[in-house]
Amino acid sequence: MSHTTTLNQLRNTIRHGLEPEQPQLFQLWFSIEDEHIENTQVDAWHANINQFQLLLDTFADVIIPSQWRWQCLDHIQRPLIRLSRLVSNANQQQQLKQLLTELRVTSHYFK
Template identity: 35%
Template sequence: MRKLPSLDHWYWMKARIRCALAADEPRLIRRFISESDAMVHCGLLDDWRAGEGAFRLFLDTATDTALPWHWRCLCLDHAYRPLDALQRLATDAGRRLRLSQLNRQLAMTVLAPSLIYSERNLS
């Protein structure tokens, strides 16, 4: 028997993704997407807000130069998935316009190199 999704656990997964606390665990992103879907299904999250929030999470993480490069690339690779879900929800002109803006933002995203940790910078 699967237990109901928890908002606390969902927020913790968001923090782990955003701060790259589990940068060696790429399955975390898919689990987060699945958990978000389950929370929408249970009525704990609004579907549009969950999709746009996931997109923002992935894009913000991807463009954060303080995080490891491989994690940033993985987040960028998954940023399209929430947009696919939003496509099905874009039933009015306002949502279609917003979705178009988000798609454009993703298309124009350029990743700067990640910062390099160096002991020489600490002196």
């Protein structure tokens, strides 16, 4: 099985909460994601935004088991921290600010 297939399966498993009793899947997913990120700031930026969005979308999906949704919220700081370290211009700073606002509004709505 290729890393790409494994990565897509992990994304799907996380997004749909298919194994809510397996929180270690987050660390596996992050490590495989890291292997796929090219050595450019732009690639790392986009990969972390995609991770953030997958975790936020999963958290906001009320069909997903609640313990899995909260695990997603617990892990969302990882891509946010990485994004804060990658900011290199005003546009990225604004984009990060929008993500933080989206997280604040979403997490408030679903509490």
